[in-house]
Amino acid sequence: DAGITQSPRHKVTETGTPVTLRCHQTENHRYMYWYRQDPGHGLRLIHYSYGVKDTDKGEVSDGYSVSRSKTEDFLLTLESATSSQTSVYFCAIATGTNTEAFFGQGTRLTVV
Amino acid sequence: GENVEQHPSTLSVQEGDSAVIKCTYSDSASNYFPWYKQELGKRPQLIIDIRSNVGEKKDQRIAVTLNKTAKHFSLHITETQPEDSAVYFCAASRTQAGTALIFGKGTTLSVSS
Helix, strand or coil, rough: CCCCEEECCCEEEECCCEEEEEEEECCCCCCCEEEEEEEECCCEEEEEEECCCCCCCCCCCEEEEEEEEEEEEEEEEECCCCCHHCCEEEEEEEECCCCCCCCCEEEEEEEE | CCEEEECCEEEEECCCCCCCEEEEECCCCCCCCEEEEECCCCCEEEEEEEEECEEEEEECHHHHHECCCHHHHHEEECCCCHCCEEEEEEECCCCCCCCEEEEECEEEEEEEE
């Protein structure tokens, strides 16, 4: 599993509620990514981190925030969930930008 | 920022045929181009990658070619088998701190026996 776990694996939440997804790694990799996967859109980058407290926005960052206070944890927060944020969310880790990225198992989020 | 276009979105072949998936990228500074395979209900996994100092790389039945001048790269699968059926993603990134790996929209490959 390349030492990466996502939690929860499945979640159903109501519109307007905050939701936090967790990505945890045991590999001490510098880079951590959050992607969302939707049919017809592939893997779209939400936010990424290149070190503790070093984060940046991706292609689809509106409505999401992240935090990385420790090397091993990268949290994705949906500040006020909307139905358009129903998706499968993948976390990935990598030692650098030109090395293999390892993906977590994914979190299926449904906003009703 | 980087933009990666991938074609075709779906590809159907007969077992034993070859399959080719093509990607173009926009950032001329990108120098790392991986390909990922995602089977139904599973996570994406790296199958092959290429760096900009190499024009072609092969691993058994799969190969990747890179044309930096034209800013495009391709995945070639020969002698396809039913277990090759999956979604394939190309991606691009540059070797620069603070940048990220950007993916294409994926190609669904179906291999029928």
